[in-house]
Amino acid sequence: MESGVKVWEVFVQKKSGLPFKHVGSCHGYDKKMAIQNARDLYTRRGEGRELWVVESNAIVSVPLDEADAFFDPGEDKIYRHATFYKIPEGVNHL
Amino acid sequence: MQPEGNWLLRAPSLRAKQVLLAKIQDEAGHGLYLYSVAETLGISRAEMVEQLHNQEAKYSSIFNYPTLTWADMGAVGWLVDGAAIVNQVSLQRTSYGPYSRGMVRICKEESFHQRQGYEIMVQMAFGTPEQKEMAQDALNRFWEPALMMFGPHDADSVHKNQSMDWKIKRESNDHLRQRFIDRTVPQAEYLGLTIPDVNLKLDPSTGSYTHSPFNWDEFWNVVNGNGPCNQERLDHHKKAHYDNAWVREAAAAYAEKVETSVA
Numbered sequence: 423m424e425s426g427v428k429v430w431e432v433f434v435q436k437k438s439g440l441p442f443k444h445v446g447s448c449h450g451y452d453k454k455m456a457i458q459n460a461r462d463l464y465t466r467r468g469e470g471r472e473l474w475v476v477e478s479n480a481i482v483s484v485p486l487d488e489a490d491a492f493f494d495p496g497e498d499k500i501y502r503h504a505t506f507y508k509i510p511e512g513v514n515h516l
Numbered sequence: 517m518q519p520e521g522n523w524l525l526r527a528p529s530l531r532a533k534q535v536l537l538a539k540i541q542d543e544a545g546h547g548l549y550l551y552s553v554a555e556t557l558g559i560s561r562a563e564m565v566e567q568l569h570n571q572e573a574k575y576s577s578i579f580n581y582p583t584l585t586w587a588d589m590g591a592v593g594w595l596v597d598g599a600a601i602v603n604q605v606s607l608q609r610t611s612y613g614p615y616s617r618g619m620v621r622i623c624k625e626e627s628f629h630q631r632q633g634y635e636i637m638v639q640m641a642f643g644t645p646e647q648k649e650m651a652q653d654a655l656n657r658f659w660e661p662a663l664m665m666f667g668p669h670d671a672d673s674v675h676k677n678q679s680m681d682w683k684i685k686r687e688s689n690d691h692l693r694q695r696f697i698d699r700t701v702p703q704a705e706y707l708g709l710t711i712p713d714v715n716l717k718l719d720p721s722t723g724s725y726t727h728s729p730f731n732w733d734e735f736w737n738v739v740n741g742n743g744p745c746n747q748e749r750l751d752h753h754k755k756a757h758y759d760n761a762w763v764r765e766a767a768a769a770y771a772e773k774v775e776t777s778v779a
């Protein structure tokens with residue numbers, strides 16, 4: 423394995439006010455090279471007006487095999503959804 | 517990229533050179549998108565480059581043909597990028613997300629490649645008799661290699677069943693190849709050029725063209741590393757990689773210095 427090169431995740435903002443969207447990854451030895459490589463690779467045709475690069479190693483994720491247990495608390499609290507509540511007939515705008 | 521690189525310093529006009537340069541930059545990008553996709557599965561790019569160099573990894577057989585005249589830049593864009601597009605459009609619906617997103621991006625960029633190729637073919641085919649002859653010669657040499665890009669016959673395709681079951685591949689090699697033939701024949705007719713296959717004819721009942729059997733020995737020969745330029749392409753890749761090792765070392769040293777600096 424070659425030393426020093428890092429993988430960076432690339433996020434592009436299409437227009438001011440829109441969210442940054444993940445588009446893929448690129449390589450770079452340092453921040454500046456990473457963002458220049460990301461520009462050359464992902465915005466050659468005006469695809470964005472702003473770019474983020476984040477070291478792939480810095481991203482924290484839930485391991486696939488733990489996802490069910492991890493998200494379980496969100497599943498059983500049906501009272502968090504508006505459909506859980508009964509509204510009397512004839513009452514509107516709720 | 518290497519076949520086009522041969523013509524970068526020989527392009528007949530500044531416009532042609534600019535366009536070719538933009539195309540080559542796109543293709544370098546396409547390589548990087550796909551390497552990034554593979555990296556999401558846990559392999560590093562350095563490992564893949566090593567596999568390429570020691571010939572464990574295969575690459576498209578089309579890159580092993582030489583580009584002898586400027587008309588070849590036309591034929592490559594028209595036929596090689598054209599065949600690639602048929603394949604890639606189908607792969608936009610592949611089941612692996614990163615691969616699919618890469619293909620969507622690639623497809624957006626490819627159609628310029630095919631059009632610039634066809635533009636060169638138009639200029640040559642409607643130019644002087646010598647230019648037209650060069651255009652015909654380029655078509656003669658690239659027709660069958662372009663058809664081979666779709667891979668072996670469905671019956672001989674090793675990975676076909678698993679790739680189709682997993683929906684990595686969405687349409688079969690023969691199916692895609694036929695689509696490419698049916699699209700391309702009328703484009704050759706417009707140019708007044710002849711597809712080098714005496715048995716090519718339209719079947720009115722299907723709307724598709726029938727063709728001669730392909731020379732599969734030639735295909736396997738090239739895939740197994742014995743094409744006209746296999747050795748040259750690989751040597752060139754290795755040379756570029758090793759000659760530029762100092763750039764990677766310098767970048768690593770600089771990055772380390774920047775990261776540890778207190779200022």
Ligand SMILES: [Fe+2]
Nearest residue numbers: 542543546626
């Ligand atoms: Fe491409």
Ligand SMILES: [Fe+2]
Nearest residue numbers: 543597626629
């Ligand atoms: Fe292309």
